[in-house]
Amino acid sequence: MEFHYKRATDEAALQELRKALVFFYGGATVTEADPGFTVSVPADLSEKELGDVVRHFLRGQREVPSKVVAENAGRPDAQCALPHDDRMEVGPGAYLQGPDWADAMDATRALVRGHLADRFDVPQLRASALISRDVLVKAGYYRKFPNLVNAVSRIRSDYWDGVSVSQLRPGQDDALASFYVASDMVLNPVTCYHVYAKAQTLMERHAAGMFGIEGPVFRHESHNHTATRLAEFTMYELVGMGTEEEVATYFRGLLEAYTELFAALGLPHRIVSASDAFFGDDPTLTRNAQLMSGSKFEVRIPMEHGELSVASVNSHGAAFVDSFGLSQGGKVEATCCAGIGLDRLAYALKAYGLLP
Template identity: 60%
Template structure:
C-alpha cells in the first residue's frame, strides 16, 4: 500500500492498535496499522502530511499502557457450522445505505422479533419506537460531538427565502455553489444512538410508565466516511434496553442484562465471544477513555467471527453518572444509567452467514 507512513516507536498492544486503525479509517478509508516488535507502522492513503499523521497517532496513543481484555464467554457455535457470504438481496443506494428486498426484510423481522420477545417482554420494559431525527442539542449535552466528531449526519433545510434569481430547476452542471446556497443547517440531526431519545425524554417517560427500564427500536445513522461496507452501515436499525436509576439498581441490572445477553447468544448457537471492549474515541483524551472502559469493565461486546476478523453485533455499556448529569436526571432519582444494544442488521448478517436463521431460537 502506498501513501503516507508514520512509525510510532513505543510498545502498543493489539487492542490499541486495532482501535487506532478503526479511528483513522473513519477519515482515510484503507488504513494499515502493523504491529512491530516495538511500536506500530501506520500507512494511510494520500491526505495528511507525515507530520500531521504523526500528530494524530501520538495523540491517540498518548499515555498508552497495555490493559488485558476480560473474556466472559467463548461459544464455538453449533457443531458442523460453516461460514460463508450470506444470501443478501440488499441493493446499495448510497454509501452504507441499502434498499432491502423481501428475503432480507423477512430475516430482519425475525431477528427483531427475537429481541423484542427475549428482552422487551421478558424484562417487562415498555417498547418505544425511536425517530430518525433528534435535536442537535441532545448530542451536544451528551458529549457526542467531543467523543465522535466524525460520525454525525446533519439535517439541512431550504432557506426561508431562497429566490435569488436562480431556481433549482435552472441549475446547470457545475453549479453546486448555487445549490448549496439554498440550504442552511437545521436544529435537528439524524439519530446516531437510540438511547438518547430515552434520556432526553426521561421525565415524561417515567411519569407515564412508572419505570426506569425501557426498550427502544429505531433507525440509526452514522457517517463513517470511507469506512462503510456491507456490515459497517451508514444507516441501520438498533434495538436497545436502557436503564436509569440509582447506582445500585443500575449496577444490578447491568449484570442482569449481561447474563441475559450471554444466554441469548448461546441459544442462538452462533459462534461468538463476549469480551470487554472500548470505543474508537478520537476526542480530547482517547487513551484515558479507552483504558477506563477496559479497567472498569464498563463495555462488553458480542463478537462473531467472520472471514479473517470479528463482527461486533451487540454491546452492553455502563455509563456511570455521565448521562444523569448531562440530562439533569438526578431530580428523577437517577444517579446512573446503562444500556445494551443489538445491531439488528449486523446480527441478521451474522446469522445468515452461518445459515442459522429459521433454525435458531
C-alpha cells in the same frame, strides 16, 4: 501523508491504530521501523496534523487485560458461509432491502424482542430518525465521534425565490449548496439518546426506570462501508436509569440476558470487555476506564474475515445524568444500556444458516 513515530510501540496498539485510522480516513498503512513505526493515510493532512492524531490516539492505548464473560461454540452443525444477500446498494452503506433480507430482519427482530420481552417487561418505544443537534452536544458525541454525524440541511430562511432552486441542473452543486444552511436537527447516531433527552417525562408517564427502544441509526463513514458496516441500520436497545444500586442490577441483568440470548440463538460467539476507538478528548482516561472497570462488553461472532461485533452492554455511570440533568432529586444517579444491531445480527444468522 506519511508520519514517522520514533518510539517503540507494541503490536496490539499498532493494530488498533491501523483500524482506527481506516475507520476515520478510509485507509492506512502502519509499518514497523527502527526506531518506532511509520504511518501513512490517504488524507489531506499535514505531517504535524497526522503526528498529532497518532500521538493523541496512542495515549489511550495502554495494555489492559480483556475479560471474557462467556464463550460459546454454537450449534455443532453451524458453518459460516457468505449469506444470500438480496439488498441493493443505493449509496455508500445504504441499501434497498429485497424480500429475503426483509424477512430475515423480521425474523431477527422477533427472536430478539421475544427473548428479551420474557425477561424485561418494559415500555417499548419507537425512535425518530431525527434528533436535535443540541442533544448530541450534551451527550458529548461531537467530542468523541466528530466525523460520524450526518447533518441535515434546509432552505435558507431568508431565501424566498424557490424558482431559482427548481431550475438548477445536474452538476450545479455549488449553486445548490448556496441556498441551504445546516438545520438544528441531525440524523440520530444512537437510539438511547432519545431516552435520555426525554427521561423525566418518560419515567413519570410510565412509572418505569427501564425502556426498550428501536429505531433507525445513521453514521457517516464514507470511506469505510461494507455489507456489515452501514451508514443506515436498525438498532434495538434496552436503556436503564436509576440509583447506582438499581443500575448495577440492570447492568448485571442485561449481561445475563445477552449471555442467554446468544447461547439460545446457536451462534458461536464470545462476550468480552471492550472499548470504543476514541479520537475525541482524553482517549486515555476513556479507554482505560472502560476496560478496567468492565463498563463495556461486546458480543463478537467469528466470521470468514474476522470477528463481527453485533451487540454491546454499557454502563455509563453518572456521565449522562450530569449531561442531561437527570438526577431528579437523587432518583437517577446512573444509566446503562444494551444495544443490538439488527442488520449485523441478521447477517450473522443468515451466514450460519440459523434463520427459518
